Amino acid sequence: MWLRQLKRYMRSRSRIIGSLAQPLLFLVALGYGFGPVFQKAGEGNYISFLAPGIVGMTIIFTAVFSGIEIIWDRQFGFLKETLVAPVSRLNIMFGRTAGGATTATIQGIIVLFIAIAFGFRPFSWFLFPVLFLVMFLTAFLFTALGTTIASLLEDMQGFQLIMNFLVMPLFFLSGAIFPLQGLPKSVTTIARFDPLSYGVDSFRFLLTNTTHFGLAVDIIVLMAITLFFLALGSYFFSKIQI
Amino acid sequence: MDIIEVKNLTKKFGALVAVDDVSFSVAKGEIFAFLGPNGAGKSTTIKMLTTLLTPSSGKILLDGFNPSVSPDEVRHSFGIVFQDPSLDDELTAFENMEFHGVLYGLPKKIRREKIEQLLKFVELWDRKKQLVKRFSGGMKRRLEIARGFLHQPKVLFLDEPTLGLDPQTRNHMWAYLQDLNKNQGTTIFFTTHYMEEAERNAQKIAIIDYGKIIVSGTPKELKLQTNSTSLEEAFLALTGKVIREEEAGAMDRLRQRRKLWQGRR
Secondary structure (H helix, E strand, O other): OHHHHHHHHHHOHHHHHHHHHHHHHHHHHHHHHHHHHHHHOOOOOHHHHHHHHHHHHHHHHHHHHHHHHHHHHHHOOHHHHHHOOOOOHHHHHHHHHHHHHHHHHHHHHHHHHHHHHOOOOOOOOOOHHHHHHHHHHHHHHHHHHHHHHHHHOOOOHHHHHHHHHHHHHHHHOOOOOOOOOOOOHHHHHHHHOOHHHHHHHHHHHHHHOOOOOOHHHHHHHHHHHHHHHHHHHHHHHHOOOO | OOOEEEEEEEEEEOOEEEEEEEEEEEOOOOEEEEEOOOOOOHHHHHHHHOOOOOOOEEEEEEOOEOOOOOHHHHHHHEEEEOOOOOOOOOOEHHHHHHHHHHHOOOOHHHHHHHHHHHHHHOOOHHHOOOEHHHOOHHHHHHHHHHHHHOOOOOEEEEEOOOOOOOHHHHHHHHHHHHHHHHHHOOEEEEEOOOHHHHHHHOOEEEEEEOOEEEEEEOHHHHHHHHOOOOHHHHHHHHHOOOOOOOOOOHHHHHHHHHHHHHHHO
């Protein structure tokens, strides 16, 4: 299952490029557009602030998408083939999620290197292995979330709804594109309930040595939520009847 | 003991009784046709036999195992070709087979041998490296049949396997199935709307309507019973001529959308 997701990923080159375009646009437009304002506000270089956020954005989009792909599989009938196989539902769900998370991580790494090409300088290269692990953890979380949602939906109609009401807010309120310090109380409170905040915060710590919550808190929260969604997703997935 | 035994099987969806107190059995090595108008309960029955749906009440034994108690044993003993293609379009023919083999836990050596043997059998061996999305409808069907046989199931379910295929491909396909049935002793359980197909291939037929089995027997018996010359006549005599209204479910909508998609590609 894991291998299948990877193979599919490699095959869909157009999709890779397509899904790289959006983070790139954000990076360039926001990075250069808000750069001067950010600098004047005394927060330093905006690109180096933004880059971890954009990596987070890439991961959440790719991960939720690949979770949602279950709907696609249902549509194209492939899901049935896996459901009649003598493999436990838990394994199927786990394999899929791992596959989706891997592709999302790869995507995130690509974006990271693009950001570096655009002048982003991480403060230490030695932390990259740790960074990749945390990226994978974040990716796992959102793939599990996508799988959970997909197990509940019957067709693609609900998909737009999820993009607008779930993924977009998760992204914009996560502190990916602005610092969480000195915001109105309500926004910080919401950000605190947004799992992506912790993902982005940990990337930021590992890339630029600045953090809002602290790395330990980030990782614990990410792990807890991942386990939660994994359990929830497996439950709903095991309930799928066709 | 028969390979499929079904007793008082019932499935309700809310107020709708899709399958109503159905009992039948299929002997080992038999080719069994399960016929009925649209919405009669054919697919629902197959889904219950293949562990995709759990029955509301009643008992199923497939190769001696109960799908709701030991689903994995049951899943090992059947193969299935669905009404809708269930191949992964983004993988090659070989990869689709390989994936299936891995899911069913076949050791690598046996897996490779069987894949080669089956792909040659359905004449797709020289296209094994091609992506399935480039395959025609007939080729996909053949690949699905090959895949259904990969783990050497005792029963093969075919849900309207020849829907939308031309007579050439249909005959070709049945030649394979007859051959496998004879040489491997595989029991074949299929549904179809083509009566002449059922008449020609099935040793035994059951007709289901409004969730109940109304008659079963050999094609000859059914014709004798209704005093008709063809199975189609017998079928119409038994189920009436009213066209059935079936509410379009999510699946039908998906099917339609998929057609649009494929047109666009």
